[in-house]
Amino acid sequence: MVKTFALGSCVGVILIHPKSRVVGMVHVALPESSINPDKAKVKPGYFADTGIPALIQQMKGLGCTGSPKEMVAKIAGGANVMDSNNVFNIGKRNILAVKKILWGYGVSPRAEDVAGSISRTLTVNGKNGRVLLASPGKPDWRL
Numbered sequence: 001m002v003k004t005f006a007l008g009s010c011v012g013v014i015l016i017h018p019k020s021r022v023v024g025m026v027h028v029a030l031p032e033s034s035i036n037p038d039k040a041k042v043k044p045g046y047f048a049d050t051g052i053p054a055l056i057q058q059m060k061g062l063g064c065t066g067s068p069k070e071m072v073a074k075i076a077g078g079a080n081v082m083d084s085n086n087v088f089n090i091g092k093r094n095i096l097a098v099k100k101i102l103w104g105y106g107v108s109p110r111a112e113d114v115a116g117s118i119s120r121t122l123t124v125n126g127k128n129g130r131v132l133l134a135s136p137g138k139p140d141w142r143l
Helices: 037-042 048-061 090-104
Strands: 002-007 011-017 022-028 072-077 109-114 120-124 131-134
Touching: 002 011, 002 022, 011 048, 011 090, 011 120, 022 048, 022 090, 022 120, 048 090, 072 090, 072 120, 072 131, 090 109
Parallel strands: 072 109
Antiparallel strands: 002 120, 011 022, 011 072, 120 131
């Protein structure tokens, strides 16, 4: 099981490579590494533009061969939980950045649960690729 907690404006990106059965996840907090290039060198997963390429590279090292187009993507998060006046729109910007980068690899999310105003915990089962979401006060649901 791979799990990331409390996705508010952050976006969880799950990539599944069906042929090799390798599963990976990145918890994206901000859309662009230009915000803090030094942090991006140490924690590439913090940013969409460095985290997704780093995840794909790691998955290739674990046996994913061929094009990233063969991967299945699922995304969740990007909520507006702390910015009620939409001043920064971090959730929306994260969603758009994640999708743009995935599209650059020829990958379109097969499933998504994004935006809104709830925090989500995201879990993926590495054996079967099932993705579960949880949020306080709601029953768990599948993505």
